[in-house]
Amino acid sequence: MNFDIMLLLPELSLFVLAAALFTVSVTSPGDGAARRAYWLPWASLAVLAVCLGSLNARGVMFHGTYIVDGLSQIFKAAIAAGFLITSLFTPNARGVDDDKRADYLMFLAFSAWGLMLLSSAAELMTLYVAMEISSYSLYAVIPLRAQNKNAAEAGVKYIMFGAMATAVALFGYSYILAGQGTGFVSELAGMDWSFAGNPAAAIGLILFLCGVLFKLALFPFHFWAPDVYQGTGNETAAFAATLPKLGAAAVLVRLAALLAPNLxxxxxxxLFAAASMTLGNLAALAQKDLKRMLGYSGIAHSGYLVIGLAAGTAEGLGAMSFYAIVYLLMNMACFWVVCHLRCDGKNPVYDDLNGLSKNAPGLALVLAVSAFALVGLPPTAGFMGKLFLLTSAWNHGYAWLVIVAVINTALAIFYYLSLFRHAYTAETGGAVNLRDRNWMGTVAGTVMAAAILVLGALPGGLYRLALEAGTTLLP
Amino acid sequence: MTATNSLLAHPAVYFLLASFAVPFIPGRLLKWLLPLPAILAVLSVIGLDHGTSGVLGWVDTELTLFRVDQLSIVFAHVFAIQGVIALIFAMHIKDKGQHMASLAYVGGGFGCLFAGDYLTLFVFWEIMSVASTMLVWLNRSDRSVRAGFRYFMFHTLGGLFMLGGLLLRWADLGTLAFTPVDPSGAMYYDWLIMIGFCVNAAVVPLHAWLPDAYPEATVTGAVFMSAYTTKTAVYVLARAFAGFEILAIAGTVMCVYGVFYATIENNARRILGYHIVSQVGYMVAGIGIGTAMTVNGASAHAYAHILYKGLLFMGAGCLLYSAGTAKLTELGGLVKRLPLVFIFYMVAAVSISGMPFFNGFVSKTMTITGAAEAHRTWLALGMELAAVGTFLSVGLKLPYFAFFSKNDNPARELKPIPMNMYVAMAIGSALCFFTGVYPEFLYKLLPIQEGVSVYSPYIAHVTEAIEHPYVPYTTWHVLQAFMILGFTGLGFWAMRKVVVPHAQRNVDFEWFYILGGKAFLAIFSRPFAWIDTRWSEVYRTVGLRGLVGSADGSARFDRAAIDGVVDGTAKGVFGIGGALAKLQTGRLQTYASAALLAAIGVGVLAFVLVK
Amino acid sequence: MFRESLGNWLYAQRSKSGGWFWALIAFLGLLVLANVFVHPHHPHFGLDAYPGFWAVFGFGGAVIMVAVLKKIVAPLLARPEDCYDRDQ
Known part of the structure; x- marks a missing residue:
């Protein structure tokens, strides 16, 4: 069985956190202050510290189904960071009733935990179970929005669509088992996946990937994303828009060994990536609601991510991991600003940004940095990530994909810079009612913006880590 | 032995630091602290070992700040001693700017002496140039400002020649090392460097700046300038160009040229300036002839010259300070009220003339004998003639018309001379006398002697010079010197009515420089001015109108065509986006079916395309 | 004090210049006499082996230099003293 508890420290720490939240939700009185769990940011900081400390852990456990390597540890650290950032603005989330708050936080913690397991899964069934853990937890929190029926509708859509996707995935898994005879990724890596050679397995893989692509919100499994993000609470949207994509990216990188470039x-x-990008960017142009717009932008970014997969080189995988982590930072920063725009927890629109540069210059600056990063302008990390992705795909027969990506970047400039335009040049209309921010949130926002800029200037260290992780996976 | 000297022992450090510190030291204290850097320099120079230190890496080559060998030591020795004397002479000056300039100037001089590479040399060379220009400008009269400007322009030109030469040399040889140049293999860049050196050495025809600027410097500034610029140039010529025939000839020309002009000049400091040209001529000729004895003679002569020329300028400076003028036509009969100035001046005057028992005798005769023994008869004769002329104008004409010749006019006001000036002159006189009667003191410092490796491989007859060192005090040498001097004196007496100075300025080579400048202007200004007028016309009529017209057209094109296209495409894209957004119907069943259909559709497309 | 008496004494010698002149003549005569007996071992110029060469050289050189320079050359080169004090 090969169980070594030292290799599981990140997961264990997050599980302990979730268990603590469970205890709180079960034991504390309904409206007690304890339910707000102000200790959560410090606890998640501790989890992040444990993850960073375990970056060099290596090993295989549970009969080869659970692998701890460079890739898994980087993603676990990224997920812990994402959870930390989320924990900074969720305790005060306006959109969640106080008596449900501890449960809300607990489910978020379990979702993150499931994603951590996902990044270490080395076998398809383990992978599926981990994905389900994270999805189910999210199903529970999506409808949790105070006094809002749209949230319930969003929740139902998410569950139904998700159920369909995972059913398809399970179906595909059965075909793979039939076609290749094993579910272990390491064994599947050397096999023939072409349609001519093994049609059942090829179809099985495509179907299995549908489940993963659902979490990634890649075309054509993206339809849920704009509705769900718009419907659910602002803070929940922040979590749901970023962290599952990380998990999905980790899975795709791990499965990349199966995907030879000319298959x-x-x-x-x-093709899915190209459609995703184009659809996402074009649709985002017409949006007024910020969260809906960010939903479409998330679809587009999923498309960019998958470019790294298409080329099939170690650089491509490294670029994909790098971009996933960078996307976490950019998107979280943007959502952080979005969440603080309204104190009543309603969905913010573009006009809510007017006058932000005067009323809250710090927020405006973080918004500007994240908007530029999402577009992919230098000197931000978004530019670096896109650069790595595009250069990895250029010389490997996917030049058309690169061209599509570049055109899409140009399209995206409009709506991202609208954020900037409204914040800096438009005058505010009536009274301003920004949500109050605690100092931890401000610190987090500043740190994110700084990290985006620093990674834009010095991407080398992180990229090298991602590259090393990717290289070991390819045969 | 080659030990390395600490950079803290570099005398330039003391002077440059002192120069920076001057503004912060109150005047009363400054007066007494002034000679301190020079005293430290003397102690330092005495304790220096031969060797190289202060090597810095720069770009892809090395800079050497502190290269010490016997040649640099002999010059540094006298630089330091003269520094003490000149600073004592300047103690009474209240103007801090002058002190800063003179200290920086001396510091630059030391920097040049110990520079082991051309670039360091250039930097300190320019420091000297700027600082000495300040010494002229700080005299603050209209004439001084003009003279200082001309001086600076000319020195900058010389510096540029040197810079050009050294950069080309670096490009060709790959090193900046300041080493002797082979006389038979000098490249064009070596000639450029030599021209730069010759400007500072006041080699005829590049010398006109010296008699132009030195009389316009401050009283104390001229004492400094008389020593450092020209002798630094002599040092660098000795280091790099020993044995170059052209220097031998140029030097002898300088010897006689200087004394000829000095004979007909009126301004006492201008006379002394021309004598600098003349005496430096001895040194340049000695370097050019390039035997060990002449090079030693040139170094010894430089040593002695700094001392007695400083003393001469101090004497003339006292006259200027006290009587308010240096013009011989306006002076006269001053011996009654300035007897000490007269005595000290005469010590210097007989030194420069080469009278036995004074230091000129032990140095000048070495050079002349060296020239004669190298069978350069005409050069030696020229030098002897210059010796006659030197005594004539410096030793006889100047003091006669300044101190005697007229009756003393009691109504004439003479400013009292501060004690420090007398002290400085006394020290200078004592040293002139001491080195004269005890030549071993000086001879022990010479660059070519027993036990010291010769600094340049292009110097001839080294072994003869070491085995048969020059002995100045032989009966014949003394007799010959007295004969020349005595009969020159007789000749002066005979011509005393003819040699009376007239109030005039004698035009020198600056006439050619001005001519060149005018020619340059004429050649370039007229045609270029014409072209410029025509061009402005064209620009105004055709160019400007065309520009405005095309700007107009582009603006219209931009607004109508380009903006139209851009706005049009933007609207189009927007419209497409809006249409696509409508695909999100909000109905789950639509989503589910659309997803599956799209997946299958694209999947089929993918399979078809890959086939 | 010392300075004054020295100055006076030196000034007073102006009136005694005749005496000084004859002292010089006597000294020069002695030198020429000595030159007959003391001469250089290797004459450099050939002529300087002769006694009195340097005497003639000194006297003649001085006289000719002054005459030529003052009478012929100086008038050619003469300019007003303030010729460079104005811009042309």
Missing amino acids: EITFLLA
């Missing part, structure tokens, strides 16, 4: 599957993914 039909790979080409299919590339």
Whole structure:
């Protein structure tokens, strides 16, 4: 069985956190201050510290289904960081009733935990179970929005669509088992996946990937994203828009060994990516609601992520991991600003940004940095990430994909810079009612903006880590 | 032995630091602290070992700040001693700017002496140039400002020649090392460097700046300037160009040229300036002839010259300070009220003339004998003639018309001379006398002697010079010197009515420089001015109108065509986006079916395309 | 004090210049006499082996220099003293 508890420290620490939240939710009185769990940011900081400390852990456990390597540890650290940032603005979330707050936080913690397991899963069934853990937890929190029926509708859509996706994935898994005879990724890596060679397995893989692509919100499994983000609470949207994408990216990187560049599957993914980008960017142009717009932008970014997969090189995988982590930072920063725009917890629109540079210059600056990073302008990390992705795909037969990506970047400039335009140049209309921020949130916002800029200037260290992680996976 | 000297022992450090510190030291204290850097320099120079230190890496080459060998030591020795004397002479000056300039100037001089590479040399060279210009400008009269400007321009030109030469040399050889140049293999860049050196050495025809600027410097500034610029140039010529025939000839020309002009000049300091040209001529000729004895003679002569020329300028400076003028036509009969100035001046005058028992005798005769023994008869004769002329104008004409010749006019006001000036002159006189009667003191410092490796491989007859060192005090040498001097004196007496100075300025080579400048202007200004007028016309009529017209057109094109296209496409894209957004119907069943259909559709497309 | 008496004494010698002149003549005569007996071992110029060469050289050189320079050359080169004090 090969169980070594030292290799599991990140997961264990997060599980302990979730268990603590469970205890709070079960034991404390309904409206007690304890339910707000102000200790959560410090606890998640501790979890992040444990993850960073375990970056060099290596090992295989549970009969080869659970692998601890460079890739898994980087992603676990990223997920812990994402959870930390979320924990900074969720305790005061306006959109959640006080008596449900501890449960809300507990489910978020379990979702993150499931994502951590996902990044270490080395076998398809383990992978599926981990994905389900994280999805189910999210199903529970999506409808948790105070006094808002749209949230319930969003929740139902998410559950139904998700159920369909995972059913398809399970179906695909059965085909893979039939076609290749094993579920272990390491064994599947050397096998023939072409349609001519093994049609059942090829179709099985495509279907299995549908489940993963659902979490990633890649075309054509993206339809849920704009509605769900718009419907759910602001803070929940922040979590749901970023962290699952990280998990999905980790899975795709791990499965990349199966996807040789000239296979039909790979080409299919590339087509999906191109459609995703284009659809996401074009639709975002027409949006007024900020969260809906960010939902579409998330679809577009999923497309960018998958470019790294198409080329099939170690640089591509490294670029994909790098971009996933950078996307976490950019998107979280943007959501952080969005969440603080309204103190009543309603959905913010573009006009809510007017006059932000005068009323809250710090918020405006963080927004500007994250908007530029999402577009992909230098000197931000978003530019670096896109650069790595595009250069990895250019010389490997996917030049058309690169061109599509570049055109899409140009399209995206409009709506991202609208954020900037409203914040800096438009005058505010009536009274301003920004949500109050605690100092931890401000620190987090500043740190995120700084990290985006620093990684834009000095991407080397993180990229090298991601590259090393990616190289070991390819045969 | 080659030990390395600490950079703290570099005399330039003391002077440059002192120069920076001057503004912060109150005047009363400054007066007494002034000679301190020079005293420290003397102690330091005495304790220096031969060797190289202060090597810095720069770009892809090395800079050497502190290269010490016998040649640099002999010059540094006298630089330091003269520094003490000149600073004592300047103690009474209240103007801090002058002190800063003179200290920086001396510091630059030391920097040049110990520079082991051309670039360091250039930097200190320019420091000297700027600082000495300040010494002229700080005299603050209209004439001084003009003279200082001309001086600076000319020295900058010389510096540029040197810079050009050294950069080309670096590009060709790959090193900046300041080493002797082979006389038979000098490249064009070596000639450029030599021109730069010759400007500072006041080699005819590049010398006109010296008699132009030195009379306009401050009283104390001229004492400094008489020593450092020209002798630094002599040092660098000795280091790099020993044995170059052209220097031998140029030097002898300088010897006689200087004394000829000095004979007909009126301004006492201008006379002394021309004598600098003349005496430096001895040194340059000695370097050019390039035997060990002449090079030693040139170094010894530099040593002695700094001392007695400083003393001469101090004497003339006292006259200027006290009587308010240096013009011989306006002076006269001053011996009654300035007897000490007269005595000290005469000590210097007989030194420069080469009278036995004074230091000129032990140095000048070495050079002349060296020239004669190298069978350069005409050069030696020229030098002897210059010796006659030197005594004539410096030793006889100047003091006669300044101190005697007229009756003393009691109504004439003479400013009292501060004690420090007398002290400085006394020290200078004592040293002139001491080094004259005890030549071993000086000879022990010479660059070519027993036990010291010769600094340049292009110097001839080294072994003869070491085995048969020059002995100045032989009966014949003394007799010959007295004969020349005595009969020159007789000649002066005979011509005393003819040699009377007239109030005039004698035009020198600056006439050619001005001519060159005018020619340059004429060649370039007329045609270029014409072209410029025509061009402005064209610009105004055709160019400007065309520009405005095309700007107009582009603006219209931009607004109508480009903006139209951009706005049009933007609207189009927006419209597409809006349409696409409508695909999100909000109905789950639509989503589910659309997802599956799209997946299958794209999947089929993918398979088809890959086939 | 010392300075004054020295100055006076030196000034007073102006009136005694005749005496000084004859002292010089006597000294020069002695030198020429000595030159007959003391001469250089290797004459450099050939002529300087002769006694009195340097005497003639000194006297003649001084006289000719002054005459030529003052009478011929100086008038050619003469300019007003303030010729460079104005811009042309």
